[in-house]
Structure formats: C-alpha cells, structure tokens
Amino acid sequence: MDVNSRATAFLLAATISLVTTAFLSLIEGTSSVALLVAGAISFSCTFLLCYLTLEFLIFKEIKDIHEVLNELKNDESFEDEIAQDSRAQINPLKRINQKIKSFASNKQAEIEALKRTNRFRREFLADVSHELKTPIFAAQGFIYTLLEGAVDDKRIRMKFLKKAAKSLDGLDRLVKDLLTVSQMEIGAITMQKEIFDIRALAFEVLDQLERKASKQGTNIVIDEENKNPVFVIADKMRINQVITNLLENAIKYGREIEGFVQISFRNKEDFIEVSVRDNGAGIPQEHLNRVFERFFMVDKSRNKNTSKKGSGLGLSIVKHIIEAHGSEIQVESKLGIGTVFTFYLEKALKEKVKKESVEEI
Numbered sequence: 150m151d152v153n154s155r156a157t158a159f160l161l162a163a164t165i166s167l168v169t170t171a172f173l174s175l176i177e178g179t180s181s182v183a184l185l186v187a188g189a190i191s192f193s194c195t196f197l198l199c200y201l202t203l204e205f206l207i208f209k210e211i212k213d214i215h216e217v218l219n220e221l222k223n224d225e226s227f228e229d230e231i232a233q234d235s236r237a238q239i240n241p242l243k244r245i246n247q248k249i250k251s252f253a254s255n256k257q258a259e260i261e262a263l264k265r266t267n268r269f270r271r272e273f274l275a276d277v278s279h280e281l282k283t284p285i286f287a288a289q290g291f292i293y294t295l296l297e298g299a300v301d302d303k304r305i306r307m308k309f310l311k312k313a314a315k316s317l318d319g320l321d322r323l324v325k326d327l328l329t330v331s332q333m334e335i336g337a338i339t340m341q342k343e344i345f346d347i348r349a350l351a352f353e354v355l356d357q358l359e360r361k362a363s364k365q366g367t368n369i370v371i372d373e374e375n376k377n378p379v380f381v382i383a384d385k386m387r388i389n390q391v392i393t394n395l396l397e398n399a400i401k402y403g404r405e406i407e408g409f410v411q412i413s414f415r416n417k418e419d420f421i422e423v424s425v426r427d428n429g430a431g432i433p434q435e436h437l438n439r440v441f442e443r444f445f446m447v448d449k450s451r452n453k454n455t456s457k458k459g460s461g462l463g464l465s466i467v468k469h470i471i472e473a474h475g476s477e478i479q480v481e482s483k484l485g486i487g488t489v490f491t492f493y494l495e496k497a498l499k500e501k502v503k504k505e506s507v508e509e510i
C-alpha cells in the first residue's frame with residue numbers, strides 16, 4: 150500500500166471522529182442522532198483539513214522532489230532496490246532518502262573517476278614533456294656548440310652531428326611509440342589478422358637485431374627442439390613489433406657477460422604459447438605488475454645514464470597489441486636469474502594453413 154494524503158487524512162479523520170463521539174457518548178442525555186451528527190461533522194472537517202494540508206503542503210512537495218530526482222538520474226538498479234524494500238514503498242520520505250543517498254554515492258563515484266582521469270592526464274603530460282625534453286635538449290646542445298665555433302673542427306663537427314642525429318632518432322622513435330600507444334588506447338588500430346609462421350618471423354627479427362645482440366655479447370636462440378613451422382593467426386606486423394620489443398629488452402637488460410636469450414614456442418590445445426626468456430638481472434617482484442604501464446621504468450636513473458636508455462613505452466605497446474588479439478601477456482622474473490615474458494596466440498588449423506597461408510581473416 151502506498152501512503153498518500155487521502156488515506157492518511159481518512160485514518161486521522163476516522164480516529165478523531167471516533168474519539169469525539171466516544172467522549173460525547175459519556176455525556177448523559179446525548180441522543181444517538183446528536184452523536185451521529187457530531188461524528189459525521191468531526192469526520193468531514195478533519196478529513197478536509199488533513200487532506201488539504203497533507204496534499205498541498207507535504208505530498209505535493211515530496212512529489213516535486215521525486216520528479217526532480219528522477220530527472221537527475223535514471224537508475225534502474227536503484228528502482229529495483231526500492232521495489233524490494235517494503236518500508237521504502239510505503240513511506241515516500243524513506244523513498245526520497247534512499248534516492249538522495251544513491252544519487253550522492255553515484256555522484257561521489259563520478260567525482261572519484263574524474264579525479265583519477267585528471268591525475269592520470271597530469272601525470273601523462275608531465276611524463277610526455279619530460280621524455281620529449283631529453284632528446285630535444287641533447288640535440289639542441291650539440292647544434293649550438295657547433296654554431297658557437299666547434300663547426301670549424303672537422304673531428305668534433307662529425308662527432309657532434311652524429312650525436313645530434315642520434316638524439317633526433319630517439320625523439321622520432323619516442324613520438325612514433327607515443328602515437329602507437331594513444332591510437333591503441335582509443336581503439337583506432339585494428340588487427341589485420343593473417344596466417345603466418347611465427348618461428349620464421351622470429352628469425353627475421355633476429356636478423357635485424359643481430360648487430361645489437363653481438364655488440365652486447367648476447368646469444369639469442371630460437372626453439373631448437375622443434376624445427377617445424379609454427380602457424381598462428383595474428384597481425385604479423387604487430388607481432389613483429391612485440392617480438393622486437395621483447396628481444397630488444399632482453400638484450401638491453403640482459404646479462405652483460407654471457408647473456409643468453411631464448412625464444413620458444415609451445416603447442417597448446419587451441420593456441421601457441423610464445424616465451425622470451427633471458428638470464429639478465431631480473432625485475433624486482435614489487436615492480437612486476439607495473440612494467441606494462443606506460444612510462445614505467447624499473448630504475449629511471451640507471452636507464453638514463455647508460456646505453457639502457459628507454460622511454461618506458463615498449464612493454465605498454467606489447468601489452469596493447471597482445472590484448473587487441475584477445476589474449477594476454479605474463480611476466481615472471483627472479484632477481485639475478487632472469488626474466489621470462491609469455492604470451493599466447495591463436496593457433497592456425499592445419500586445413501587452413503594448407504589452403505591459404507596469407508589469407509586475411
């Protein structure tokens with residue numbers, strides 16, 4: 150039953166007229182007609198008074214508040230909550246109370262989300278400007294030194310020009326990575342899936358990184374156990390980027406003497422498990438779940454001061470690519486022992502591989 154002005158007025162009027170009639174009946178000589186008339190008059194007067202007061206002073210205002218709240222929010226789950234609460238169904242004030250509470254908690258959640266986004270944007274801007282500043286300042290420094298006279302010395306000229314070019318190459322890489330991350334985050338990049346041999350792709354990447362690896366003295370091995378092709382359904386270009394980033398990291402953060410990196414493929418039921426394992430310094434446990442965040446670097450100062458220069462975007466791109474394939478990437482690491490990154494890709498069925506190996510899915 151819903152509490153409304155008419156029902157409340159009726160109850161009050163009935164009670165008051167009953168009490169009045171009961172008192173009158175105590176007076177000796179009061180006829181039953183007089184009692185009936187008194188009861189009827191007190192009932193109608195009380196009913197009218199109560200009805201008008203409740204309707205225009207209280208219930209109308211409550212109805213208006215309800216309407217305003219309903220306009221502000223249209224939350225079906227909340228209506229369900231009220232429907233289940235019998236006290237809230239009967240009492241309109243309780244209903245308003247619940248609506249205001251739910252409205253306030255929703256607004257609080259929205260404010261928290263906005264605050265988080267704002268903090269995230271601020272941090273992102275600070276990180277981007279910091280990362281951009283480093284190569285720009287370096288290139289600027291070399292060029293101004295040349296302009297201030299060093300250009301006349303042929304040896305210094307070449308050295309500084311090479312250094313400036315290297316800084317600008319770094320800047321170019323950083324901007325490209327930033328674009329990739331932001332496009333991936335807004336979902337602007339779709340995966341162009343095809344069937345390809347990921348083992349052969351790993352060899353292609355290895356060819357490109359051969360120089361870097363031998364410079365660092367790292368030995369890279371691709372699954373020796375099974376030399377058969379490993380067919381997967383994925384975006385070949387993007388998976389190339391994933392393997393490149395993982396291998397570059399394995400070389401960069403790998404052991405400086407007797408560095409060893411192994412890429413292996415495991416045949417699972419519907420997918421292929423790909424892992425890149427190194428015997429480097431490893432990642433501390435407390436940072437393991439943060440390495441995929443953009444701009445995260447385990448040791449910023451170490452990365453900046455040595456050849457291990459990075460932007461902290463590589464693994465974030467890797468994660469986005471793997472997730473865009475509907476899959477996931479995991480990392481395990483032990484300090485002083487090494488790190489292994491593992492991801493999964495859809496396996497290409499034999500019939501499909503035979504029919505067409507470069508068909509777009």
Ligand code: ADP
Binds near residue numbers: 445460462
């Ligand atoms: P970066 O450009 O700094 O290499 P990444 O996103 O690729 O950025 O990696 C984030 C951080 O994770 C790196 O700065 C490094 O500290 C750590 N890291 C990544 N791969 C490895 C690895 N194989 N061994 C040890 N540390 C690693």
